[in-house]
Amino acid sequence: MRNATSSSTLCLSLLLSGCAPGAASPDPNAPSDPGPAPVANGPQVAPQGGNNLLKNSDFEDGTSLPWTTSFTAPAAGKAAVENGAFCLKIDEKGVNPWDAQVRHREMVVKRGHTYTVRFKAWASKPMRVRPKVGMAGPPYAEYWSSTIELKTKPQRFEGAFAMSRDDDPTAELAFHMGGGLAAEGGVTICLDDIHLDDPDFKAPPPPPQVNLPKVRVNQVGYFPGLVKKAIVKATPNKPLAWEIVREGKESVAKGTTAVFGDDPASGEHVHVVDFTSFAKVGDKYELRVEGETSFPFNVRKDLYGKLKYDALAYFYHNRSGMPIAMPYAGEEKWARPAGHTSDKSVPCAPGTGCSYSLDVSGGWYDAGDHGKYVVNGGISVWTMLAQYERAKHIGTSSADFGDGKLAIPENKNGVPDILDEARYELEWMLKMQVPEGQPRAGMVHHKVHDEKWTGLGLAPHEANMKRFLRPPSTAATLNLAANAAQAARIWKTLDPAFAEKTLAAAEKAWAAAKANPAVYAPPSDNQGGGPYDDIDVSDEFYWAAAELFITTGKEEYQTALTKSKHYMAVPQTGALTGSGSSTSMTWQMTQALGTISLAVVPNKLDKDLVAAMRSSVVAAADAYLGILDAEGYRLPFKAGGSKKYPWGSNSFLLNNLVILALSHDFTGKPKYLGGAVEGMDYILGKNPMVQSYVSGYGSNPLKNPHHRFWANQVDAKFPTAPPGAVSGGPNSGLDDPYGQAAGLAGCAPQKCFVDHIEAWGLNEITINWNAPLAWIAAFLDEKGRL
Structure with a gap:
């Protein structure tokens, strides 16, 4: 997931809401200047024939979709439909013309066709605007553009162009308004009656209205x-x-x-x-x-017999550095060449204090973009390995994830397949460790990603943007320490050499973190990747100490445990959102991971202390059951004091289901199993959106998650998502421009959602959300078959 200041397109600081009361908006009813004014040389403008590619031209229904805004820091502002026009209020104009813009996507511009551009525009102050038709992503080729002068009274503009390039199935019409184009001191620009006409275009009939069941x-x-x-x-x-x-x-x-x-x-x-x-x-x-x-x-008893495998297949599909091939891909449409083979030599980002390059190939792409992040990989790997350890020590379904059970290339190597999948990420995390002889040796680079954000409709092997290592962080270092220690005990008999390697890396990382206890990833490091910043790593120290103690039994790690303020802790509210939403664990809040491992995996603590660890888990589960009974839709999750749902609310819920499931394991009480069942009901359709938040499951499944490759909604040459991907779900923050433009302002928390690929704040998918989906699907399948 991303935190509240990042996303797969988070280089854009995006706002879209109602204009502030009293905002000085131009009057759309003022007399227009005589026109229309030409905006570019080109073919003769054809008579308007109603063949408009744009899905919203006059804004008469009070909404702007699919028009959205984009502000690139330091540009800032907001937009709204006012008096039947789409108005952008620019507070800070930024540096470049494109730093403040509005745009319309979801259309195809075809080679050999002639297009007419028409619109009406005005501003609260005289200024310039640059409309353009072109590519929606790099290299941003333009098929037509012009710079026009706006006045305070509405003017009509028109122009035309012939498309001489290959068909563009993801074209956009954008209006750049920032930088040197914008007026000083703030300005409002309004657009209306916008057309992009093609005489050969015939608009498809509107989709039938879907009435969702009550x-x-x-x-x-x-x-x-x-x-x-x-x-x-x-x-x-x-x-x-x-x-x-x-x-x-x-x-x-x-x-x-x-x-x-x-x-x-x-x-x-x-x-x-x-x-x-x-x-x-x-x-x-x-x-x-x-x-x-x-x-x-x-x-039926086998409800989740397939889902438990599909949820894990998500990770194979998002592997970096290797081909996704048949038969493992499931269908040919999901097969693709290896992505980012250039990761075999990635340099440190300029100005970050190191001058080397590392082989950081492999691993999983984190979310809809192509970044790879240690702290998000950390909780994902832990969840996958914890699923294995839970089944081994207190469950009955270990064989379900043994060798040959998953559709992955390693499924005939004599090792449980769930471990093979986790190892693919672990191997990458080990490569992120700073080598000997370099400053901060033993620490771990926080992340690796593209220099800038890439666009939708991009297969990993087609991506060619420069990629850089970001600096090490204490949080990333402790994530590796915890995961590698966990791996060392699991692979001790399966692959002693790998176990020895991971334990050495874990202890080196622990020592490096102790020597550098406050090296934090900056929240501003969000160009091309999410920052994943965390300024309290006391919980990561506790988690890493727990995993190292279980694996080694060393007094040093037991002392670190008992002295930690998080000793035996299983939180019931999450610090991640700042709103106190109910959850026990996130990528930024990891103390529960250590307590759960101590409660599940045999270790040197006496039985009374292990019982106390388990009691902490059960206490959190009891709190969640109380929440479930107080919620109309009977889910063990609620918003905090803000009464708003956080980014990735479904993942908060899924992690709570893990707590409930473990409490059933520890106590045998049916109420905890029942709570886990009801929470899964919400994920799979028992919610006010009547939405199954998992692709491929239910009558109204998730269809359009935010993903570069599973991008069929923006370009038919790309596939839809395979089954088993879970959306982050409702997010009251409405952090992306699509969600802001969807008329969701003031939405009830559980209704702040739209299933659209552009809605990255609402409909993102990530490794740390799919990991608990796989965990709980396996648990419920095990219990449901009894």
């Missing part, structure tokens, strides 16, 4: 012997009759709802349907309440 269920299904609940959006304050029907015909169960009432997180008045007693195995059931019918669902 009866919300887990769209994958329910286990026969476990809790089964659904939510109904309904206004009455009295119980309502419900029934379950099979294939739209046979009625198989009946009952009445329980009124929950107003639910602030969803902004709805809801009822709860409890059909736990219905245990008849079957497919294509529907739940009906007062004339409303749910999506179909199944009742």
Whole structure:
């Protein structure tokens, strides 16, 4: 994931909301100057024929989508639809013309076609604007552009061009307004009646209106012997009759709802349907309440038998430095050549204090972009290895992830496949360690990524931007110490040489972190990659000490544990968001990882201390069950004091489900298993968006996550996402321009979501979100089959 100041396009500081009260906006009803004024030389302007590529031209419905804004720091401002025009208020104009802009994408410009550009524009002060039609990403080739003079009264402009280049399936019409173009002291620019006409273009019919059911269920299904609940959006304050029907015909169960009432997180008045007693195995059931019918669902024991593998396949698909090939890719459309083979020699970024290059090839791409980050890899690797250790020590499903179980190239090497996948990232993390003889030897470089942000619709092997190592950090160093120590005990008998290598790296990293305890990644390091900044690494010290103690039993690490303020800690609220949202672990808050490892993996602590560790986990689970009962949609997650959902809210929930699952392991109490089941219900469709947040699962699955290669929505030559990728989900921050332009201002927390590839703040996918999805899918599959 990213924190609140970064994303896969976070070089852009983006705002889109209503203009401030009293903002001095130009009057769109003022008389226009005589026109139209030509904006460029080119072919003769064709008569307007209604063949407009733009999906929103007049803003009469009060929204701007798919028009969005882009501000590149230090430029800043905001936009809104005002009086039927799209207006951009520039507070800081930045340095370059493109530092402040509005743009329209989602269109194809074709070779040999002639295009007419028409629009009306004005500004609160005289200034210049540069409209252009061209590529939406590097190298930003332009097919037409002009610089025009705006006045305070509306003017009409028009021009034309013939497309002489190859078809561009991801073209954009943009208006650059920053830098030397903008007026001094702030200015507002308005656009209206915008056309990009092609006489040969015929707009497709609008997609049919989809009416989502008011009866919300887990769209994958329910286990026969476990809790089964659904939510109904309904206004009455009295119980309502419900029934379950099979294939739209046979009625198989009946009952009445329980009124929950107003639910602030969803902004709805809801009822709860409890059909736990219905245990008849079957497919294509529907739940009906007062004339409303749910999506179909199944009742069966093997609900997640495929999901537990698809969620792990996500990591193979996002491997860097190796071909993604058949048969492992699943389908030919997901196969691709190796990406970023240039990572075999990556230099330190200029001005960062080192002059060497390292082979940092391999590893997983972090999210929708092509960056690789140690701290996000750290919690992801831990989760994957913790899944293995939990199954080995207290579970019953180790064989499900043994050699030959995953579709990966290493599935015939005699090693459990889940370990092979984790090792692919571990090998990369080891390469990020500063070599001997260099300043801060033993520390770990924080990240490696492109010099600048890349655009959507880019296969890894086609990316050619310069890449740089960013400086070491204490957080990254301790992540390696923890992961490598964990690996050393796991591979001790499987590959003694690798175990020895990882333990040496772990202890070297620990010593380097002790010598450099406050080297932090700067929050401003967000050009081409997220900063992943963290200025409190006391939790990483605790986590690393726990893993090193379990593996070595050394007194040094036990002392570090017992002296830590995080000793036995399992937080119940997350510091990451600053809002106190309920969660126990994030990439930035890792103390629970150490406590969980001590509670699960045999170690030298006496049994009373291990029991106390387990009690800490259970206490957090009890808190989450209390939250579940207080939430209308019955999920063990809530927003903090701000009442807003954070970026990646689904990952917070998934990590909470891990806590509940472990508590069931430790106590055997059904209530914790039930809580985990209900949390997964939310992820798979029992939510106010009626959205399965996992690709390929449910009647309304995730379709358009933010991803460079799974970019079919912007360019049909790229594939859709394979099954098993989980979206970060609702985010009240609306950090991306698409989400801001989608009319979501003031959204109820659980409704701050849109399934669109441009909505990186809402619909990002990442390794540290898919790892707990894989963990909990495996756990529930194990328990559901009993």
